[in-house]
Every structure is written in C-alpha cells, then in structure tokens.
Amino acid sequence: MRLFFSGVYLENRIIDPVYGELSINLHIEPASIVYGSARYTEWGSQRKLTEVRIKGNHPTILNRIFNYRDMLDNKIDESIGGDIGKICSAIILGKRGDLPPYIYKRFQYCGAAHLLAVSGLHTGIVFMIILIFLMVIQIKRKPALIISGLLVSLYALLTGLRLPVLRASIMLWFFIIGEVKERNIDPLNTLSASGILILIFMPSSIHSISFQLSFIAVFSILIILKVFESRLSQISNNWLKKWIIIPMFVTLSAQLGTFPLVAYYFGYIPLFGLIANLILIPLVGTLIAGTFLLWTIPILQDSIGSFVWGTGYLMNKIMIILERLPYSVIEVRERDPRILFSYLFLVIILIGIMMFRKKGTVIPITVPS
Template sequence: MEVIYLIALEISIILGALKLFSLELGIFFSLILVLGIFIFNREKNIFLLLLPILFLIRAFFLFNSSNNIGDIKIFQISLYEGRGKIEKIDNRYPLNNSYLYLSNKSNGKYEVIGEIKEINKKYGNEYLDIQVEKITSLPQNNIHRYFQKKSETLLRNSDYDMKRIYEAVILGKGYRLTQEMREKFNYIGISHLMALSGFHIGLVISIISFLLPTKLPLKKRGRNIFLLITLTLYYLGIEHSPSLDRAYIMGAIYLLGKILDENTELLKTLTVSYVLSLIINPASINSISFQLSYGAVFVIAGIFPYIKTKIYKGKSKIIDGVLLTLSIQFFLTPLLIQEFGVIQLLSFVTNMIVVPIGSLFISLGFIGLLLENFSLGFLITPILNIVFKLFFILVDFFNTIPFMSIKYKNESKLITIFYIFLIAGVFILKFRKDYKKDEKIYKRTKISQ
C-alpha cells in the first residue's frame, strides 16, 4: 500500500482517538497504533513512524484541551448574527466545536478577551458564556477588500437576497445567508452548493483557462503557471473554510502535476490534501464542511469505482450520475444525522434539477467578477439576475413538497468509528487491488525470463 494512504489512516485514527477518549488515553492509544502499523508493515518506511508522531506532538501543543469557569482567555472568533464560532483560544485550536455569543456587533472576525462564566455542552459542542473585557475587530487583507468592492459594484442594482447568496458562493461568506435560506437549502439537500469547495475551484480553473487567449505567447506550462497564480490570488481574496482549503490544495496539486508533467491520481491527490490540511490545522477535522467536502470526494474517488463494478457496468452517463449521487448521499447520511439531525430522502432529485441552475449562477458570478475588473460586469448582470430568480423559484417549489427530508437526531460516537472503519476498508481494498496487479506483473516478468 502507498505510504501516504497509511499515513492518512494513522492521522484519522489519531484524531478519532482524541475525539473519543480523554487526551491522555487518546495519545496512549495513538502511540500504540502507530508503533503497531510500523512494526507489522513490510516496508518499514520511517515516515510511517515519524510523521504521525510529529503530527501527534503538534496536535498536543496546538489543541486547547480544557476550559474552566473563571479562566480569562483570548478568543479569535468568526461572528455571524450574534453567534461567534471560536477559531482559536489563547492561540490554540479548540478540541471540539466551540461557540460564544456577542450582541451589538456586526458580522466579521474579532479578537475577544474575557472571563468564562458558564460552559454548556450540547450535541458534542461547547457554548461559552463570557464576561467581555476587550473586543478588537480583525482587519481584512487588501485582496479581500478588493474583491468585496468589485462584487458590490457588480451587484449595485441587484436585490438583497441575490447579494447574500452571491457573497456566499463567490466570496465564501456563508454567514451572509439568513437562517430561512439555510433551512430551505438544508431541507432540499443543496447546502453543499453554498459552501465553496472543489466544484467552485474547478469552475475558476475552467473559466480562466477558457477565457485565456490562445494567442498569448505562453506555452502549456506557462499557462498552467498563470492558472496557479490566478487561483492562489482568488484563494487569498475570499473567506476561508476547511472545504475551500481542501479544494485549493487539490487544485494546486493538480496544476503542479501539469506543470511538472506528473500524473496526478485523484485518490492520491485527495489523500495528500487531507494530510496537509490536518497538519496545517488539526482542528479542521471538527468542521462539518471539512467532513462533508472530503467525504464527498472520498466517495467519488475511493468508493464509487467499486460500487460501479458491482452494480452497473454500462456506459450510460445518466445512470452513472444517479448512482454517484445516491452513493454520496448514502455514505454522508450519518454525518448529516449527527450534525443537522436530518435524513435527506429525495435530495438526489434536487441535485439533478436545482443544482445545474445553481451551478450556472455560480459560473456567471465568477465571469461577472472577472469582467468587473475591466468595468464590464454590467454585460453579465441582467443574465445573472434572471438565473438567480429561476434558481430561487425552484428552491421555493421543492420546499413545498413534503418529506424531502425528515428529522432524526443521533449523538452516538459510533458514527466516528463507522467512518474510521470505512476509510480503512477502502485503503485495504486499494492495497489488495494494487497487490494483485503487482503480483501479475511479477509472474509475467518471471515467465518471460
């Protein structure tokens, strides 16, 4: 098995252990596991031992493992409508999703110094009540401000709902969506469209590549370097989320592969992105956008190929699309139950009807932002308005249909164990497939000799 797959499996189990057990027991269990995999692996690759242990040490020093009443802490938060998602506590990541509430502050990012007065736990999350001593607004970077200004100019004559959704799907400002919008999107199973992910990054690459004049004196490698620079500027100019980080890393690896003439396999690219994301920020594993983003691509790259060989071996793209949608929905349902308390029964229908219109809106939104750099955004705005209205008509229509989704809450830690075994199972299948392939090559080589 590829070393990167084993490292990803080790890191997944380490984070699972830290989530399931106390910090001390989680570290002990993780060390036993890492040593066991290294000892029983035939290749004895030192990275199987070194990287997970370094990751465990990093996680130990980066995680804030305890909050106590009376503690005075420095919180970095992302505030939306009075609820602040805590991103760091004393410059360390919270071990679980943690929130605090602030009134009379506009949406944005803040540094808050305060004393913890009360701690409440619900659905595995921590909610802190603090006595605020000081609040400081955290500034945006220059590229971020530039994109914000251009989008405001582009949409100066558009309605407020469209501005909210545009900023969510183009600038990554998911907090701009109202609670009513979120509930509508959740009910019909298209919330993933509102979170910047691989789909959006793929659109950026495709649109820039299509619009890049073929007559420019750039060779193929030069065009890919230009695409990577453009993608990086876009990434730096918008709000970050774990799903966006995953998508950017995968997009950058894909373009680097093109630049260096290397073949980039999807599952391997996903695994490298997964490992890098968690090394940079181990707390990303707590984010539902991280879990859904990696989960969806993991199903596409690691699980769906096996399902397709067992269920349908034809060449119909329509049947393939339906099977893929159902596969993603089936394997992500435990996450949706744990986080949102819903089972989406008919989301595959809306994914085939509403999502294409939403995708068109996003594509036109990117083109509009690009044209606005040359003060030509007005050319696309009328079409953008029409597509948005059609999109929202469909959203409202499907929200009138009963049983698109049903509520069901389950807080069992068995869901974490389920996904650890699922990841392990896919990598074992991958190992068996590669092993059989190597064995056949070996036999052929031996016969020819």
C-alpha cells in the same frame, strides 16, 4: 473554561492553530492577527467564545483582500440585490451572514446546503473558468495551470479560507504539480496528503463538521467511481457518460457519503438531494461564470446582472418546488449514535459483498432433503 487564543480573525471566527475555528464576532478588520482570552462553550464541533478580552490585534496584508471582497459584494448588491443577490454572495464569496434563515433552510431541505459553503465544487468551477480563459488567449497549458492555481489560491483567501476550500486548494496544487511534471497523481493520495497537512497545522480541525463533510464527500466520490470504473468504461456514448452518467454518480456518491453525518449533526435527511443537485450544480456554474463577467465587464453590468438574477431566481424556484413536495425531508433525532452505527453496519455488509464477488467466492447453501 477560559482559554488563551491567538490567530487570524476571518469573518465571525478566529482560526487558531491549537483550537481550530472559534466562533466570535469582533469589531475589527477581517484578516487581522488577534490575541486575547475568552470563555468558550463547546458542544460537538461548535466552539463559541464569550467574555472576550482582546489584548491586541495587528493588521496584515490580507486586509486588502477582504476590502476587495467587500467591493465585489457591493457590485453584486448593486446589480442583483434582494434575496437572489444574497444567494450569489453566499455561493461565490462565502458571505452567508446576510442570508435569510428561510433561504438557508430551503437549501438544507433540498440537500444543497453545501452549495452555500465555498468548497471543492466552487474552486473547481473557478479554476476551469480561469484556465479556459487563459487557453483562449493562447497561453500555453503549463503556465496556464500555474497561473490558474495562483488565482484560485487568491480566491480561497478571498472567500475566508474555510476548511473545504483549503482542502480543495491543496488537492488542486497536487494536481497542477502532477500535470506540470507529467506524472499521474493518485486522487486518494492527494486527499490524504491534504488532510494530513491541514491537521498538522490545525489538529482540532478533525472535530469540525465542515472538515468531516468535505473529506467524506470527496472520499465517497473517489471510492464509488473506482468501484464502478469498469462499468463506466463500457458506456460507448461519450457525451452521455461525460455529461449525464458521471455527474449523476458524483452527486449520488457525495450524497451517500455525507447523509449520515448530515442526519447526525443536523437532524434531517433530504430525500430529493440527488435530483436537486443534478439540477442546481450546473446552475451554480452558470451563476459563478455570470458573476465573474459582471465583475470584469462593467459596460454590460445591467444585462449580465439580469442574467445572473434570472439564474438565481430559477434556482430558488426549483428549490421551492422540491421543498413543497411531500416527504421531501425526513426529520430524525440529532446526534443519535444509532444513525452512524447503522450506516457503518451497512457499509461493512456492502464491502463484504463486494469482496466475495471480486474473489468469485461461492457460499455453499445446503438444502435439507
């Protein structure tokens, strides 16, 4: 089938308002508006263009942002280099094109492939780094929130404006507006609103794996934390609750929510995903903070580069250990609908049990005499 496309070219893909993300490699400047026609092959959510005929392309102001991104990537390569440098570029800038396949597979089998896709986790870390810095230099909270939001939006553009980071940016702005206006914002409402906004402008995004994984992960986190909210409030040790229990719940919730889709689309279930993420996520935060220092303090480039390299090296070693453990991953048949139906069946049972417990319903059991 041949289609006519028109959209923005962003690193091996075109974002078309009608067809969503279309995979393609073009020798034009990123962030340019491009239009033309092509044949495409579609399987599930994967859409790849072939026999492309470009009828025109026009540069935009976003070209400068991507040029700046290349400059930052070069600094990572100069200071860190090798596989660790490529891991840093993938995690922080979303540049996965140069990442060796065995590294990506290692992240997958540890249940940490999401760390290589700039998403809500990365956006939140960057937001907190900027906000803390602004508060340290005595900028008031409300202006600091707005400035941080603007810089995070720039970061979203810098990383290619993929669906997970777009979702996170929209939710972040709802949060900022609520904080500035001193109103409570319901996270589930902001999640729904961000999904609706994305689907209004890119309806076909609903078929995207990244869209599905991103929204289901956040939805699972919000729902499971809500269910256990009363139990968590009973924990008296605030440090334990804030730094151990809640991160564990968040990680477990995201894993439980996304593992059926991961199994369905990619054909594997990482059994040590919870352990891997509990260890790797703090290291990712350290990696991002260190890389920002690397970019902003050139005089300490060598020292900071060594520190960032050491953090990335530690991440890689931990994944190698987990990857080599027996039964670290279970391989299943890709796109087997029984996976989704089985998971849905379990969810319905759990919801039923929770409803009975909440209402205090007693199910009578008759014991024959």
